[in-house]
Amino acid sequence: MARLVLSRLAALAVILLALSAIVFALEAMIPSDPVRAMVGASATKEAVAAKRHELGFDKPLPVQYVRFLGRAATGNLSDSLRTRRPVVTDLGNFLPATLELAGAAAIIAAVLGGLLGIATARGKGTAPRLLMLAGASAPPFLLALALLMLFYSKWHILPSSGRLSSSITPPAGPTGLLVIDGLVHGRFDVVSDALWHLALPAFCLALGPAVALGRTLRSSLQTVLTQDHIRTARAKGLKERTVLLRHALRSALNAPLTMGGLQVGLLLAGVVVIESVFAWPGVGLYTVQSISSTDFPAVAGVTLVLGALYVVINSLVDLAQIVADPRLRAA
Amino acid sequence: MGVAEPVTLGGALPLRRRAIPSLKVGRLEKIGLAVLALTTIGALAAPLLAPYAPTLPVSAGPLLKPSAAHLLGTDDLSRDIASRVLYGIRSSWFSAIAVIASGVLIGGLIGLVAGFKGGWVDTVLMRITDLFLALPGPILAIAIVASLGPSLPHTLLAVGVVWWPWYARIVRGEVRALMVRPHIDAARLARIGRMRLAFRHALPGALPAVLVTASLDVGNLVLTLAGLAFIGLGAPPPAPELGSMVAQGLPYFFGQPWVCLAPAVAIFVLAFAANLAGDGIRDLLRHT
Numbered sequence: 001m002a003r004l005v006l007s008r009l010a011a012l013a014v015i016l017l018a019l020s021a022i023v024f025a026l027e028a029m030i031p032s033d034p035v036r037a038m039v040g041a042s043a044t045k046e047a048v049a050a051k052r053h054e055l056g057f058d059k060p061l062p063v064q065y066v067r068f069l070g071r072a073a074t075g076n077l078s079d080s081l082r083t084r085r086p087v088v089t090d091l092g093n094f095l096p097a098t099l100e101l102a103g104a105a106a107i108i109a110a111v112l113g114g115l116l117g118i119a120t121a122r123g124k125g126t127a128p129r130l131l132m133l134a135g136a137s138a139p140p141f142l143l144a145l146a147l148l149m150l151f152y153s154k155w156h157i158l159p160s161s162g163r164l165s166s167s168i169t170p171p172a173g174p175t176g177l178l179v180i181d182g183l184v185h186g187r188f189d190v191v192s193d194a195l196w197h198l199a200l201p202a203f204c205l206a207l208g209p210a211v212a213l214g215r216t217l218r219s220s221l222q223t224v225l226t227q228d229h230i231r232t233a234r235a236k237g238l239k240e241r242t243v244l245l246r247h248a249l250r251s252a253l254n255a256p257l258t259m260g261g262l263q264v265g266l267l268l269a270g271v272v273v274i275e276s277v278f279a280w281p282g283v284g285l286y287t288v289q290s291i292s293s294t295d296f297p298a299v300a301g302v303t304l305v306l307g308a309l310y311v312v313i314n315s316l317v318d319l320a321q322i323v324a325d326p327r328l329r330a331a
Numbered sequence: 332m333g334v335a336e337p338v339t340l341g342g343a344l345p346l347r348r349r350a351i352p353s354l355k356v357g358r359l360e361k362i363g364l365a366v367l368a369l370t371t372i373g374a375l376a377a378p379l380l381a382p383y384a385p386t387l388p389v390s391a392g393p394l395l396k397p398s399a400a401h402l403l404g405t406d407d408l409s410r411d412i413a414s415r416v417l418y419g420i421r422s423s424w425f426s427a428i429a430v431i432a433s434g435v436l437i438g439g440l441i442g443l444v445a446g447f448k449g450g451w452v453d454t455v456l457m458r459i460t461d462l463f464l465a466l467p468g469p470i471l472a473i474a475i476v477a478s479l480g481p482s483l484p485h486t487l488l489a490v491g492v493v494w495w496p497w498y499a500r501i502v503r504g505e506v507r508a509l510m511v512r513p514h515i516d517a518a519r520l521a522r523i524g525r526m527r528l529a530f531r532h533a534l535p536g537a538l539p540a541v542l543v544t545a546s547l548d549v550g551n552l553v554l555t556l557a558g559l560a561f562i563g564l565g566a567p568p569p570a571p572e573l574g575s576m577v578a579q580g581l582p583y584f585f586g587q588p589w590v591c592l593a594p595a596v597a598i599f600v601l602a603f604a605a606n607l608a609g610d611g612i613r614d615l616l617r618h619t
Contacts, residue, residue: 022466026474026475029479134603137554137602137605138599139602141577145584148584265470272558276562276578277581287562294480296478307467310470
């Protein structure tokens with residue numbers, strides 16, 4: 001098994017290299033000249049050339065790529081053209097909000113997807129299937145708008161934007177995740193207010209992945225339920241509930257786990273849309289603002305960080321499956 | 332992202348087996364197919380059907396409620412929303428089909444070569460495919476459009492670049508399974524050319540699986556493209572595009588909700604019909 005783990009780690013390294021190469025190539029491809037953008041339009045030719053030399057933009061591309069890799073590995077990305085700060089600093093400021101949102105959404109998606117899959121596994125009914133299909137077809141912003149209309153403007157139950165009410169000062173916590181920081185500091189007003197703000201955006205972000213998970217779990221449960229060991233379990237006189245939860249679920253988890261890893265990509269891309277609807281001060285909103293001001297270094301930084309996050313999570317899912325399912329070790 | 336469900340069709344059965352295959356398609360799926368057929372006609376005929384020009388202001392004024400003259404009201408720049416939605420559906424629908432077609436072409440070709448050749452060609456091509464599958468497609472697409480600059484061709488290119496690997500995998504798998512079948516041996520013994528063997532004898536067997544995956548994929552693609560347009564990575568304004576219309580209507584949401592709800596609902600209907608129809612096509616081909 002150690003060899004298998006090592007080979008997965010090697011694959012992870014190759015994928016991360018490819019990701020960095022793509023981002024580097026895109027950065028080299030942008031039509032606007034980053035050096036010009038940095039020194040300003042009125043700079044003399046000499047000043048531009050000097051800056052170009054200083055930044056290493058006059059070197060051949062492969063050399064530039066190696067330098068880019070070195071900088072990226074030490075957590076040193078270029079400066080944002082819009083905020084004039086290092087992209088890493090910006091990401092440090094915005095990432096906790098996104099991680100909190102995406103984490104909450106992932107939990108909701110896992111629970112909701114599991115429930116959907118189990119609840120619909122044995123039925124052939126049209127209604128749940130249609131409902132899931134509708135869930136898979138709803139663009140996240142339509143869901144967000146519909147829920148805002150009900151919960152915010154009609155019933156005034158949930159807030160429409162932001163992470164905290166303006167009357168509450170967030171604790172200077174260790175993680176930047178407001179719910180966890182609030183718990184650490186014993187500030188339960190912060191915890192409940194943060195959860196209140198999280199509810200709508202996290203649900204909107206979670207629904208698509210939840211439906212995808214539910215559909216996968218449903219079909220893999222249906223396959224497992226026709227197998228012999230299930231017949232044996234039923235013949236022993238076990239309750240259908242026990243059969244489903246204890247005997248079928250575990251061997252049906254493989255496909256949903258893979259799907260879960262893949263859905264992380266959808267979740268991280270969905271963050272961009274959801275954050276801009278709910279004015280959630282995270283990486284997604286940062287991306288949208290960077291796009292509208294053609295700030296490519298910022299977009300490149302986001303791509304690298306979110307892309308690496310996605311790749312690492314999928315590798316972890318892969319490893320978890322190898323550990324959990326002995327059948328995969330033979331391959 | 333649009334994760335096409337991997338589809339295996341129990342070997343590759345020929346398309347023509349049952350005389351009246353439509354009997355196996357449920358009523359809802361038929362409705363989905365009908366809606367899509369109507370959409371295609373409507374999209375083609377949008378210039379004839381749209382009551383107003385999609386990018387020009389009408390005289391009635393901005394942010395009007397839906398009425399008989401303007402079925403879905405007008406937007407902040409006094410443009411007729413119904414006409415814009417109609418043109419937007421046209422753009423979404425044709426864009427989705429274009430990306431699917433490019434994914435099928437690129438992926439199909441790579442999968443065909445890999446499956447047909449086998450050996451090291453297969454290994455190299457499939458490693459590259461796996462690499463692309465391991466990367467986060469939607470995030471890469473965002474980066475690609477952002478670097479090229481927002482425009483519809485760039486968006487289609489970016490999504491096309493990340494959309495082919497599934498098709499390569501599927502075609503490769505089907506072709507590999509077909510290559511050991513007797514009809515390929517028979518064709519080989521008849522000394523037909525390799526191109527003919529690949530395209531006439533191996534490729535058709537992979538078609539049902541590709542068709543099913545593609546039809547289940549259209550809905551995902553409509554949503555992905557709408558999401559990109561929503562964050563400002565579609566055709567630049569004033570082009571009538573559903574995703575960007577929603578984003579543009581957002582500031583007026585609490586006062587004039589129809590401005591952003593109309594295009595958002597149009598996307599939902601389009602994706603829902605596409606998903607229903609995709610299920611229908613899957614059932615159809617599964618039962619042949």
